[in-house]
Amino acid sequence: MTAIHDAFVQVGAARDGLDPYLACARRRGMPTVLVEAPAYLGWRRKLRRKSFDVELAVPTPEDPRQVAAALHAARVVPALVLAGFERYADSAFRLAARERVAPWPHVGPAFRAHDKAGQRTALSRHAPGIRQPRYAHMRMDGTAARLRDGDGAREQEREQRWERWEGTAVTLREMTFPQVVKPVDGGGGLSVHLVRDESERRRALNEIATAANYGGAAFAGLLVEECVVGTEYSLQCLAWEGTAHVLSFCEKVVLTEEDGDLQGFRETGHIAVAAQHAPSMLKEVAQWCAEATGYLEGPFHIDLIDGAEGPYFLEMGFRLSGFGLVALVERATGLDWAEQAFAAHADRAEPARPNCDSPRRAVAQLIVTRPEQLARAEELAASDPRVRVEATPSAPGVHEFTEPDLASLAADRQRHAAILGKVQLEDDRIDRLRARLRHCAAGGQAG
Template sequence: MAHARGAFVQIGATRDGLDPYLRCARARGMTAVLVETPAYLRWRRHLRRRPFDLELPVPEPEDCGQVGDALRAAGVTPALVLAGFDRYVVSAFRLAAAARVAPWPRAGRHFVPPDKAAQRTALRRHAPAVLQPRYARVDPGTVGTGTTAGDGRGPERHGPLFALAFPQVVKPVDGAGGLGVFLVRDEAERARALRDAAASANYGGAAFSGLLVEEHVSGTEYSVQCLAHDGRAHLLTFCEKLVLPEPNGELRGFREAGHLAAPGRSAPQALTALAQACVTATGYAEGPFHIDVIQNGEGPHFIEMGFRLSGFGLVALVSRVCGLDWAEHAFAAHLEREVPDGPPQEARDEPQEELRGGPPEETRGEPPYGSRPDGRRHRAAGQLLATDPHQLARARALAAGQGRVRVEASPPVPGPDDFTERELACLASDRQRHAAVLGRVTVEHEDPAWVRERLLYCAGAGPGGGSP
C-alpha cells in the first residue's frame, strides 16, 4: 500500500487482542497502520488477531526515528498517532509532535509522557497534597556495585533508599503489564530484586531505563479510566482490582488478575479530584489515560498513571458498565474535538487540601461501590484473566448454571519452534506476562457484591459461587 494519507498509526499492538482503535479508524475511512517489532507481528498473526490495513515491522518501535523512517518508506502520512501499548507511549507522542499531527498540540505542545518516577516528582511538585508512597529512583548501572545508590546496602547507610520503610515495591520506571514488579521485605530481598530487574529486558528486548523503589501501601487497589479534554479530567469508570501474589524465583511478584468496574458517576469525589490533579501535574491536556490508586483509611494514594487506553480488556468493561466507547471518545476528542457527555463524571476544581483526608468520613474505609445517594444500585461488571486451569474450570462450571457469567478461552499460544532464537528473546517478556492467560471470565450484575463474590470464587480466593 503506497501513499496512504490521513492514516491512523498505532505504535504497539494491544496485548488483550481487543484492538478498539482499529474499529474507530475504519469507521472513519482511515487507513489503519500498526507498527510493531517483527517478532511480535509474527506472534500476533499466530494468535489470529485482526489485521490492520498495513503492518510495518520496526526493530525498535520505542525509537520514534525508526518509526518515522518506516512510515516514510511506506508512503504513509499520518493524521493521528496513538500508542496501543504502554511500552510505546513516549514514541507515539514524540512522533505525533514531529509530524505535527494529533494528539499534538492539544495533548500539550511540549508534552512527553513522564515515566513512573517522573510522575511522582511531578505530583510532589505540583500537587503536594496528593498522597503517594515515599520512593527512590535507582540507576540500573549502579545495581550490584555495593553502594547505597545501587542497592541500599552500602557502607554509607544513608540516602533515599535507606530512608524507606519495609515492605517495599521494586519496579521498572518504564515497564508495562506488571513486568519486573517485586514485593520485598528486607534489604537482602531488595538487593536481589534490583539485580533481577536490572538484568531483565523490557518488552521488545531493550533494557529498562531506570528502577523505582517505593514503600508498599496497604489497602484496596483501584484502576481509574479517564479521558482528558481541554485540560479537564472526565472519569468514565473505576475498577476495584483483584491482585494475586505470584512467585518469581526466590522473590514475590504480583499479577493483576481481575477487575470489578463501576460507573464513574458513582466514584467518590476524592478520585475525581485525584484524576484532575494528575492531568494538571503532568500537563496532559487531551487523550485517554488511566491511574492506579490504593485506597486506605488515609485516603487514595497515587501509584502510577498510563497515557493510553487500559489493557487487560478494560475497554470492554467501560462499555459494559457505562455504555461508553472509550476508544471512540478518544478518537472524537483528537479528531473532532468532541468531549463525552452524559454518564462520565467530570473532575471539578477542588482545593488540593481535600485530598489529604481522602473520601468523605462516611465512606472512609469502605470500597466506593454500591448504592447511589438515592439508594439505587449501579450496574457492575467484572472480569478475571485466568492463568490456572483450576480457575478456568471453576468459571466454566459457574457459567453452566448462571447466564451472567461468560468464559472466553484464549487462542492457543504459539510454540517456541515457530520462532527464531532472536525472536524469542524479543518476545520473552510477552511470553512471561501475557501468554500465561488461559481465558477471560466476565461477570455482570446489578449488585457489585454479587460480581465480586463470583470473581473471587473463580480466582480461588473465595468460597462457592453462590446462586444466580
C-alpha cells in the same frame, strides 16, 4: 509505490487483542497502519489478531525516529498517531509532535508521557496533596543492563550508591519493609517484585538490572517504594481541553505469584461501575493528575491503593487500558472509551456524558491464568447465565520463532502467554459480584 495519505498510525499492538482504535479509524475511512517489533508482528499473526491495512516492522518502536523513517520509506502520511501499548506511549506522542499531527498540539504542545518516576516527580511538584508511597528512584546505566554503580563497585558499595538517588525517601534505609521494586518503564506488572528484607531487595534489584523490557531492551530505571496495604482501584478517564472526565471506577483483584525465588504480582480482576458512583474525591484526583503531568487531551488511567490514611497514587498511563478494560468500561457505562478518545483527537468532538439517571450496575472480569480458576468459573457459569467464560487462543509454539525473536518476545511470553481465558460477570449487587469474582480468583494464590 503509492503514497498513503491521512492514515491512522498505531504504535504498538494491544496485547489483549482488542485494538479498538482499528474500528474507529475504519468507520472514518482512514487507512490503518500498525508499527510493531518484527517478532511481535509474527506472534500476533500466529494468534490470528485483527489485521491493519499496513503493518510495519520496526526494530525498536520506542524510538520515534525509527518509526518516522519506516513511515517515510513506506510513503505513509499520518493524520493521527496513537499508542496501542503502554511501552510505546511516549514514542507515539513524540512522533505526532515531530510530524505535527494529532493528537499534537491539543494534548499539550510539549507533552511527554512521563514514566513512573516522572509521574511521581510531577505530582510532588504540582499536586503535593496527593499521597504517594515513600520511594527511591534509581537510574540504570544506558550502555548496559545494570545499575549505574560506579567502576565495578562491590555489592555493599552499590547499596550505598543506590541510596543517593532521588525520591521522597532520602535513603533506602529510611524505608520500611515490605517494599515493592519495579521498573519505571515496564508495563502489565512486568518485573514488579514484593520484597520483605534487604536480601530480597538486593535480589530484585539485580534481577531487574538484567531483565528485558518488552521488545528486548533494558529497563530505563526502577522505583523502590514502601508497600501500602489496602484495596487497589483504578480510574478510566478522558482529558478534554484540560478537563479530566472520569468514565468509570474499578476495584481490582491483585494476586501475588511466584517469580523465580521472588514474589511478583498479577492484576487479575476488575469490578467496574460508572463514574457517577465513584467517590467525588477521586474525580478531583483525576483532575490533579492531568494538570500535574500537563496532559490536556486523550485517554488515561490512574492506579491507586486505599491505605489506612486514604488513597495513595501508584501510577498512571497516558492511553487506553489493556487487559480488556475498554470492553469492561463499555459494559459498565454504555460508553465506548476508544471511540470517545478517537473522536476527541480526530474530530475535535467533546466527550459524551454518561447517563447519570441509569441504575447502578456492576460488571466484572477475571483474567484466568490457572486451571483452578477456570474450573471455578465454569462451575458458576453452568448455573448462572450472568457468568460467561471466554477461552484464549493457545500461545504459538516456541519452535516457530528464532532465538533472537524469542529474546524479543520474552516479556510477552512471561506476562501474556500464560493467560488461559477471561471470565465476564455481572450482578445488581456489588457485594455478591465481589464475592463471586474473589471465589473464582481464589483458584490461584490469594493476594
